[in-house]
Amino acid sequence: MRKLTITTSKELSLEKKADIEGKLRKKYGEILTIYRVDEAIVGGIIVFDGEIAYDGSIKTQLSKLKEKFVSELESQ
Amino acid sequence: MKNSHEPSEIIRTMLKETGAFKKESDVRPAGRVLSSYDGVVMIEGLLDVKNGELLQISGDNYAIALNLETDVTGAILLSSSNDIAPGEIVYSTGEIIKVPSGDNLLGRVIDPLGNPIDGKGIIQASSYRDIESPAPAIFDRAKVDEPLYTGIKAIDVMIPIGKGQRELIIGDRQTGKTAIAIDAIVNQKGKDVICVYVAIGQKTSSVARVIKDLSQQGAMDYTIIVSSTAGQPAPLQYLTPYTGTAVAEDFMYRGKDVLIVYDDLSKHAVAYRTISLLLKRPSGREAYPGDIFYIHSRLLERSAKLSHRIGGGSLTALPIVETLDGDISSYIPTNVISITDGQIYLESDLFNSGLRPAINVGLSVSRVGGVAQSKAMRRVSGKIRLNLAQYREMLVFARFDADLDETTKDILKHGAVLTEALKQIQFRPVSMTDMVIEFLILQNNLLDNVNPKNVDSILTNFLQFFKNKSSSKIYDRISTYKELSQDDSQCILDEFKNYITGLRI
Numbered sequence: 029m030r031k032l033t034i035t036t037s038k039e040l041s042l043e044k045k046a047d048i049e050g051k052l053r054k055k056y057g058e059i060l061t062i063y064r065v066d067e068a069i070v071g072g073i074i075v076f077d078g079e080i081a082y083d084g085s086i087k088t089q090l091s092k093l094k095e096k097f098v099s100e101l102e103s104q
Numbered sequence: 105m106k107n108s109h110e111p112s113e114i115i116r117t118m119l120k121e122t123g124a125f126k127k128e129s130d131v132r133p134a135g136r137v138l139s140s141y142d143g144v145v146m147i148e149g150l151l152d153v154k155n156g157e158l159l160q161i162s163g164d165n166y167a168i169a170l171n172l173e174t175d176v177t178g179a180i181l182l183s184s185s186n187d188i189a190p191g192e193i194v195y196s197t198g199e200i201i202k203v204p205s206g207d208n209l210l211g212r213v214i215d216p217l218g219n220p221i222d223g224k225g226i227i228q229a230s231s232y233r234d235i236e237s238p239a240p241a242i243f244d245r246a247k248v249d250e251p252l253y254t255g256i257k258a259i260d261v262m263i264p265i266g267k268g269q270r271e272l273i274i275g276d277r278q279t280g281k282t283a284i285a286i287d288a289i290v291n292q293k294g295k296d297v298i299c300v301y302v303a304i305g306q307k308t309s310s311v312a313r314v315i316k317d318l319s320q321q322g323a324m325d326y327t328i329i330v331s332s333t334a335g336q337p338a339p340l341q342y343l344t345p346y347t348g349t350a351v352a353e354d355f356m357y358r359g360k361d362v363l364i365v366y367d368d369l370s371k372h373a374v375a376y377r378t379i380s381l382l383l384k385r386p387s388g389r390e391a392y393p394g395d396i397f398y399i400h401s402r403l404l405e406r407s408a409k410l411s412h413r414i415g416g417g418s419l420t421a422l423p424i425v426e427t428l429d430g431d432i433s434s435y436i437p438t439n440v441i442s443i444t445d446g447q448i449y450l451e452s453d454l455f456n457s458g459l460r461p462a463i464n465v466g467l468s469v470s471r472v473g474g475v476a477q478s479k480a481m482r483r484v485s486g487k488i489r490l491n492l493a494q495y496r497e498m499l500v501f502a503r504f505d506a507d508l509d510e511t512t513k514d515i516l517k518h519g520a521v522l523t524e525a526l527k528q529i530q531f532r533p534v535s536m537t538d539m540v541i542e543f544l545i546l547q548n549n550l551l552d553n554v555n556p557k558n559v560d561s562i563l564t565n566f567l568q569f570f571k572n573k574s575s576s577k578i579y580d581r582i583s584t585y586k587e588l589s590q591d592d593s594q595c596i597l598d599e600f601k602n603y604i605t606g607l608r609i
Contacts, residue, residue: 033136033191064191068163076193078149081134088130096121101109 030056035064035074035085048073134195135177137161140188143337144382147177147194156236160195161188166217168201168339171383178383180339182217203347205354206230210298213315213329214351216343221331222315233350235343239405246411248445251476252363252420255291255533256284258463258526261485261543263448266476267361267418268409272440274425274432275450279462281424283530284448285365286314288422290321291533292363298355299323300364302348303331305341305371321531334371338382341375342399349406352419356408359415364407368424369400373436390435397439404443432467446470460527465492478536478586483593484543488522491547495519517552524556525563537583538567544593545600566603570596 032052034040040048040063052059056077069085076082135150145167153159159167159179165188171178181188203218206229213222220227248266265271273281289299301318303311311331318324330348332341345366352362366372373396380393388394400423407421425440430451432441441447446469455462474482494515501508502516525546528534534542542563545551551559571579578592 033193035193062191066162066192074193076134076136076149078136079133079151081130081132081193081195083130083132089125089127092130093122093125096125097114097118100117100121101114 029058029060030077031060031062032056032078033062033064033074033076035066035069035076037065037067037069037071037086039063039065132195134193135159137188137190137192137194138176139190140181142382143181143184143339144379145179145181145188145194147179148175150177150194150196153177153196154200156200158197158199158201160197162192163187167194169196170379171385180342180379180383181337182339182343184337201235201343202232203235203350204229204231205233205351209328209351210326211324211328213331214347215336216330216332216340216347218347231354233354235346235350236402237350237353237406239402240408240410244408244411244414246409246416247475248409248418248472249475250409250418251478251481251536252288252297252361253291253295253533253536254284254288255535256287256461257528257534257539257542258461258465259284259448260477260534260536261481261526261539262465262489263446263463263468263470264473264477264481265420265422265446265470266409266472267420268407269446269470269472269476270404270407270421270423270444271470272423272425272444272447273450274427274437274441274447275462276427276430276452279450279452279455280460281426281450282310282314282367284450284461285367285422285424286317287530287533288363289318289327289365290323290531292326293321293323297326297361297363298352299327300348300352300362301327301329302345302364302366303329303333304344304366304368305332305334305336305375306367308333308335317531338375338378341372342379345369345372345403349403349419353406356410356417356419357415359417361417362419364419364421366403366421366423368426369440370424370426370436372399392435396436397443400440401443404440445472458527459523460529463526465489466496478540480540480582480586480588481536483588484540484547487547488543491515491518491522495522514552518549520556521551521554521559522546524559525551527560535583536586537579540582540588541567541570541579541596544588544596548597550597550600550604562604562607566600569603570599573599 049061069087071086072084074081074083074085133152135147138146138148153169155172157169159169165185166182167179169177169179204227208228212220212227215221248268250267252265252267253260273284275281292299318327328351330344332344348364352364355362376399377392385393404421407419409418410416425437427437449464449467450462451464498512498515578595582588
């Protein structure tokens, strides 16, 4: 039984939750899902399975973009 | 790397990069917060986390992993934020904390994470250094034989400090410990020594005062201040001296001489005890954890004199420890005393009776000693400690106002004059040459019959007179070659005898 933490920026609808849980069960088997709402991630979804975090949040993408800006400017 | 960019350039780069950006999911090891209390976060998951690794908890919260157990990792928060909720994701950064280093730090005040806190804008760091790094190896070190002048007579003459040495300043509260350290920093003006002042858990007002004093004395140009005040979380206070050392090390490995002051390690020990107790580590004597010695030994071992082969730089440390009721045999003081290469012991009684700096010469020592003194200084400083020790012994008899024999009276007169000559007020550093001349005169007993109260003015005025005369060639010779020839000594003594006779008229 895997405990999964699913973080989104807004509360998910029951439909969406069922959809996600279906997909995750295919990968993990029995799962126990914990949903968290964190506005700070701006958008997207983060799935944490106890060891690895699959980070699809907008916030992280924005951070990466910022890093690209800085490294481009610095190399000029 | 350019320091500033045209706005149009920035916008162009941003548009280009945004267009080319490919969205990819980020897959990395993570953990989940189990509990968070008092600045300690318990995390599950986080396999492969290393000791001392920097962790990122949602948003801008950072923590350091310190307790590594099979199922759970204990980490200490670096911010005082209260909004870490159980269930939050924790990412490992894979790195130890790095702090900025480089010339742009000079004149700035930073916090233990390297952020500027003096309101003077961003610091452009030339490089980043690990906050903890191994001390220089045995074969990378050279002998400590170059003097580091504090400008304080009592120290430079009797308890000399060499570049690369660790000399502890220890005493009760309000005995002038910080004052000595600040004077040492002020004396480095024009001597090509970088200074780092590390304030650990101090009152914000005290740090402000230090900054003001250093600015007024013109010392901020070559000084960096690393500060964590008493109101900041214990983990930040714990990191402060390591940050300061990393900043200083950067200069040392580039061949420069650096002086670092840790003010003070007693508060540092308390901060570490706080963290350890919250991490539920077993507590020992005085509730300190088992590795309380190690946190200081590994810190102070990073101070050294490097061999010529790797640049010849040096890092001299002046750690400060506060004692309670003069007890230097309590836990933390004995620990640090056994690590350092000597101590300068300040006493409340001396301070209160007007002897400032309140240095107890008998209990103070520099294990490097005369090797770190110029030849000129060694010539005149020889018997001073002995004279003062004899003086202290005889003082007991003087109290009885009994009939004392001539030898005893001489010891008392000479000792009183020496003691007066060793008094010094803050921010008046004395050069090595001035000290050599003063003590040459004193040790030849030329002022023994003078009222001790007048000793300071007589010597000051004579030095002024001597420097302006044509015989100042001698003065320059001593300053340049740092040696005192027999002939020059005789000249100085003769000059002085004439001067003194002139005064009587």
